[in-house]
Amino acid sequence: MESRYLENFVQSVLDATGGAGGKTYVLGGDGRYFNDRAAQVILRMAAANGAARVIVGRDALLSTPAASHLIRKRASDGGFILSASHNPGGEDQDFGVKFNTPNGGPAPEGVTEAIFARTRTITGYRILEAGDVDLSHTGETRLGDMVVEVVDPVADYAALMESLFDFPAIRRMFAGGFTMRFDAMHAVTGPYARAILEGALGAAPGSVVNATPLPDFGGGHPDPNPTWAKPLYDLMLSPDAPDFGAASDGDGDRNMILGRGIYVSPSDSLAVIAANAHLAPGYANGLKGVARSMPTSGAVDRVAAAMDLPCHETPTGWKFFGNLLDAGMATICGEESFGTGSDHVREKDGLWAVLMWLNILAATGRPVQALMAAHWSRFGRNWYSRHDYEGIETARADALMDGLRARLADLPGQVVAGLVVTAADEFAYDDPVDRSHTAAQGVRVMFAGGARAVFRLSGTGTSGATLRVYLERFDGDAPDPAADPQAMLAPVIAAAAEIAGIARHTGRSAPDVVT
Numbered sequence: 001m002e003s004r005y006l007e008n009f010v011q012s013v014l015d016a017t018g019g020a021g022g023k024t025y026v027l028g029g030d031g032r033y034f035n036d037r038a039a040q041v042i043l044r045m046a047a048a049n050g051a052a053r054v055i056v057g058r059d060a061l062l063s064t065p066a067a068s069h070l071i072r073k074r075a076s077d078g079g080f081i082l083s084a085s086h087n088p089g090g091e092d093q094d095f096g097v098k099f100n101t102p103n104g105g106p107a108p109e110g111v112t113e114a115i116f117a118r119t120r121t122i123t124g125y126r127i128l129e130a131g132d133v134d135l136s137h138t139g140e141t142r143l144g145d146m147v148v149e150v151v152d153p154v155a156d157y158a159a160l161m162e163s164l165f166d167f168p169a170i171r172r173m174f175a176g177g178f179t180m181r182f183d184a185m186h187a188v189t190g191p192y193a194r195a196i197l198e199g200a201l202g203a204a205p206g207s208v209v210n211a212t213p214l215p216d217f218g219g220g221h222p223d224p225n226p227t228w229a230k231p232l233y234d235l236m237l238s239p240d241a242p243d244f245g246a247a248s249d250g251d252g253d254r255n256m257i258l259g260r261g262i263y264v265s266p267s268d269s270l271a272v273i274a275a276n277a278h279l280a281p282g283y284a285n286g287l288k289g290v291a292r293s294m295p296t297s298g299a300v301d302r303v304a305a306a307m308d309l310p311c312h313e314t315p316t317g318w319k320f321f322g323n324l325l326d327a328g329m330a331t332i333c334g335e336e337s338f339g340t341g342s343d344h345v346r347e348k349d350g351l352w353a354v355l356m357w358l359n360i361l362a363a364t365g366r367p368v369q370a371l372m373a374a375h376w377s378r379f380g381r382n383w384y385s386r387h388d389y390e391g392i393e394t395a396r397a398d399a400l401m402d403g404l405r406a407r408l409a410d411l412p413g414q415v416v417a418g419l420v421v422t423a424a425d426e427f428a429y430d431d432p433v434d435r436s437h438t439a440a441q442g443v444r445v446m447f448a449g450g451a452r453a454v455f456r457l458s459g460t461g462t463s464g465a466t467l468r469v470y471l472e473r474f475d476g477d478a479p480d481p482a483a484d485p486q487a488m489l490a491p492v493i494a495a496a497a498e499i500a501g502i503a504r505h506t507g508r509s510a511p512d513v514v515t
């Protein structure tokens with residue numbers, strides 16, 4: 001909001017991507033505070049820089065996956081997405097501008113580095129002196145010589161979903177009394193979920209709650225997890241639970257899945273989708289492969305092995321999946337931080353995951369709990385949890401990671417908290433598509449019997465670092481669906497604490513957040 005900050009950033013993006021002359025862009029955002037103002041600035045700047053056309057969602061709204069789809073469908077030169085994802089919105093909260101490239105995906109590092117370099121040399125920007133464009137109605141208008149095309153933000157995306165999933169079968173399931181609640185968290189998926197779930201699929205009116213995007217998201221964190229979507233989580237584990245529950249984040253790319261009496265972890269959701277995607281018409285010919293971020297559990301690896309599918313393990317960040325999707329090496333991707341998607345766009349996609357689940361439930365006729373029990377009895381269960389230690393002094397967090405790195409060679413063969421260490425390394429990734437090398441992506445410690453602990457830092461800066469510890473143990477013997485993952489993981493939790501010296505380095509006896 002500071003004078004000329006947005007303008008300098010947008011001009012740097014245009015300059016670093018070869019200028020706007022004659023180009024077509026997509027524009028929209030998640031409806032948070034400043035979304036409408038930033039959209040008007042970007043339109044006037046695109047016009048002044050010679051763009052031919054900007055396709056903008058009505059009221060400057062577009063979910064991130066819907067923007068990715070429009071960028072691809074209209075063969076545009078990229079898009080501006082106004083969002084700070086799952087972070088809170090409002091005058092004193094977060095705002096962001098993302099630039100996606102013509103493949104519909106987040107700008108790769110080469111592009112973002114060029115943009116950053118341009119921000120250090122920029123000496124001016126171009127903007128048209130003009131009033132606001134009316135974005136409240138669909139249709140075409142002109143801004144200078146540029147066409148502004150206002151589109152229904154939902155229509156193209158809804159048509160894409162209908163082409164992928166068995167809408168008649170899902171409609172019959174709802175007509176037969178199936179109940180659900182979708183919590184849009186006062187963010188951008190509200191209009192999409194209402195149109196698709198209640199409109200096209202016949203879910204009961206009121207199934208979608210918090211459906212109107214608000215500039216401050218109602219004061220909440222639009223982050224679909226058991227902490228920030230607690231009302232939905234509590235409902236689904238109560239006697240009044242509907243058959244199915246789901247939520248999405250600020251810009252619509254994340255999802256949380258629940259059934260009556262059961263929470264489905266994102267790692268398990270990815271595995272269930274991989275095992276059952278062929279039930280959806282858009283995936284009936286099978287999958288080219290699957291991919292997960294390194295810290296995501298190995299549940300999908302079990303499915304891939306059983307179904308003879310290539311399985312890729314990437315660093316955290318959707319751009320690594322984008323390369324695999326572009327190259328036709330994977331169809332389904334997912335990460336433990338509530339992101340799942342496929343090659344239909346180049347972003348993760350919250351509502352896509354919800355519709356995939358509805359398609360699977362309609363095709364199998366099984367409730368979520370029974371589906372999960374059957375999945376675990378067929379593939380075994382990867383007990384999984386993430387422990388976050390937040391706001392650690394950066395020097396202490398670095399010391400913990402350095403201590404781990406120094407011990408990597410000594411750990412194999414040691415017995416820690418009753419577990420035998422079989423391997424230890426720091427994850428690095430050689431991208432099979434663009435041949436780039438990405439190092440230092442987290443320390444992995446493997447134990448005998450298929451258990452694993454992963455250590456990563458995130459959010460370094462003035463407020464300190466967050467230590468994320470990812471804990472996992474494979475259980476191949478008809479695991480008890482009702483068991484507590486924390487209890488099942490107790491030996492791995494103890495071994496991780498001892499190996500990393502978590503209490504000694506952080507001064508903490510317990511994590512701040514457990515998911």
Ligand code: MG
Pocket residue numbers: 084085086249250251252253254
């Ligand atoms: Mg997001």
